[in-house]
Amino acid sequence: MNRPTGPQRNCLAIVLAAGEGTRMRSSKPKVLHGIGGRTLIAHVLTAALEAGGAGIAIVVGPRREDVAAEARKVAPQAQIFEQTERLGTAHAVLSARPAIEAGADDILVMFADTPLVRPRTLSQLRTALSDGAAVAVLGFRPKDAAGYGRLVMNGNDLVAIREEKDATADERRIGFCNGGLMALSGQHALAILDKIGNANAKREYYLTDAVAIAREMGLKAVAIETAEDDVRGINTKAQLAETEAVLQGRLRTQAMEAGVTLVAPETVFLSSDTKLGKDVTIEPNVVFGPGVTVEDGATIRAFSHLEGAHVGRGARVGPFARLRPGAELGTDVHIGNFVEVKASTIEAGAKANHLAYIGDARVGEGANIGAGTITCNYDGVDKHHTDIGKGAFIGTNSSLVAPVTIGDGAYIGSGSVVTEDVPADALVVERSEQVTKAGWAARFRAAKAARKKKS
Ligand code: UD1
Ligand code: MG
Numbered sequence: 001m002n003r004p005t006g007p008q009r010n011c012l013a014i015v016l017a018a019g020e021g022t023r024m025r026s027s028k029p030k031v032l033h034g035i036g037g038r039t040l041i042a043h044v045l046t047a048a049l050e051a052g053g054a055g056i057a058i059v060v061g062p063r064r065e066d067v068a069a070e071a072r073k074v075a076p077q078a079q080i081f082e083q084t085e086r087l088g089t090a091h092a093v094l095s096a097r098p099a100i101e102a103g104a105d106d107i108l109v110m111f112a113d114t115p116l117v118r119p120r121t122l123s124q125l126r127t128a129l130s131d132g133a134a135v136a137v138l139g140f141r142p143k144d145a146a147g148y149g150r151l152v153m154n155g156n157d158l159v160a161i162r163e164e165k166d167a168t169a170d171e172r173r174i175g176f177c178n179g180g181l182m183a184l185s186g187q188h189a190l191a192i193l194d195k196i197g198n199a200n201a202k203r204e205y206y207l208t209d210a211v212a213i214a215r216e217m218g219l220k221a222v223a224i225e226t227a228e229d230d231v232r233g234i235n236t237k238a239q240l241a242e243t244e245a246v247l248q249g250r251l252r253t254q255a256m257e258a259g260v261t262l263v264a265p266e267t268v269f270l271s272s273d274t275k276l277g278k279d280v281t282i283e284p285n286v287v288f289g290p291g292v293t294v295e296d297g298a299t300i301r302a303f304s305h306l307e308g309a310h311v312g313r314g315a316r317v318g319p320f321a322r323l324r325p326g327a328e329l330g331t332d333v334h335i336g337n338f339v340e341v342k343a344s345t346i347e348a349g350a351k352a353n354h355l356a357y358i359g360d361a362r363v364g365e366g367a368n369i370g371a372g373t374i375t376c377n378y379d380g381v382d383k384h385h386t387d388i389g390k391g392a393f394i395g396t397n398s399s400l401v402a403p404v405t406i407g408d409g410a411y412i413g414s415g416s417v418v419t420e421d422v423p424a425d426a427l428v429v430e431r432s433e434q435v436t437k438a439g440w441a442a443r444f445r446a447a448k449a450a451r452k453k454k455s
Pocket of ligand 1: 016017018019020059083085086087088089091092111112113147148149150161163177178179180205206207208233
């Protein structure tokens with residue numbers, strides 16, 4: 001029988017998201033802003049879940065139902081707690097007291113505005129607890145330490161964390177800083193947290209006091225050093241953009257390591273959930289919104305925008321193509337320049353090479369969609385389906401007025417407005433008879449020239 005391979009100790013992740021985020025200058029709560037196609041809080045919760053945080057408690061500000069709803073989307077099991085007054089990080093953690101009382105071996109305290117923390121960094125904190133520490137803190141060495149809590153060390157032992165406002169001049173010279181995230185032994189967490197007071201410069205209950213208190217109780221505290229990116233916090237729109245850039249760098253590297261060819265990586269924007277197969281080539285200036293999968297050997301040509309789409313093996317998309325949610329492209333499909341596909345299945349080998357809109361449709365295997373073809377899927381109130389059969393040929397500039405079905409192998413003459421179903425292998429021609437007048441153009445020009453001479 002298979003035995004569980006994960007850590008034997010269970011874990012509660014407490015995610016602090018009660019900040020006001022005023023420096024974002026936004027009507028939207030800070031943690032609902034996004035990078036890599038995912039909200040900040042979703043990034044943090046995903047990392048917590050990957051690090052084995054089966055229990056999740058989220059501390060939100062008063063009446064933040066929107067934050068709670070987003071959190072539940074990622075972690076449906078999350079318990080939500082309201083911090084009614086913002087009295088400091090320890091006070092915020094204690095807002096989740098019932099979750100702590102339920103008992104967990106490891107407690108991770110995470111900040112919802114620190115989205116780049118990697119699951120393996122969280123695992124390192126947990127390992128420190130299983131090795132006997134009661135408190136494990138993430139330390140880093142920023143270029144500029146201003147504003148951060150300083151880690152006061154004695155050899156390998158963490159003695160205290162001093163917030164900048166409370167630090168002596170000597171302590172301020174310490175370059176080793178508190179990244180903010182912390183792991184607490186579940187066995188001691190409440191005893192430690194309940195001893196934290198607010199006798200400090202900001203009159204706040206500092207979570208960071210947990211270190212000195214644990215030591216007074218005869219328990220061990222340690223600091224784990226990590227890269228600055230792991231603990232990069234977001235307070236402003238500029239920091240949001242910087243963090244996005246770091247994340248994009250990580251995602252591009254991961255893609256290339258997995259065998260994807262990025263011709264100009266710095267111009268390709270990925271989402272955290274973008275899935276790219278082997279031997280996929282991405283040309284410059286391509287944007288992947290959330291929910292895109294590209295199968296092996298497909299090529300996404302320059303200046304294409306994809307979101308919620310699935311691209312089959314060997315398919316070719318772009319340049320300048322747009323795949324919107326629900327676009328399902330089969331093997332070897334070609335979607336060319338200025339073609340938009342939404343909520344449609346394009347079956348194997350079908351082609352729409354130029355200037356078309358395919359929405360709410362099925363395009364059968366090997367069908368050809370001519371330039372200027374539009375599925376008229378919207379009547380102003382409702383959306384309707386278009387079904388195009390296998391091997392059908394849709395001539396240029398055709399309007400397919402949905403709901404409508406074009407049978408297998410049918411042939412639609414260019415410029416048709418198709419409002420009725422077309423049987424398999426039929427031809428539709430829908431235009432007035434062509435009038436051709438021999439020599440007319442030459443006579444027209446001669447008459448014009450004669451008139452000009454006279455005047
Ligand atoms: C905190 C640390 C500091 C560390 C820094 C790293 C404390 C006391 N200090 O300082 O040592 O160097 O992070 O960035 O922990 N929050 C609440 N409720 C509150 C207060 C805060 O939910 O009452 C949340 C905030 O939304 C934020 C997080 O806790 O996500 C941290 O709070 P913040 O005010 O940013 O702490 P810092 O002063 O940056
Ligand atoms: Mg902060």
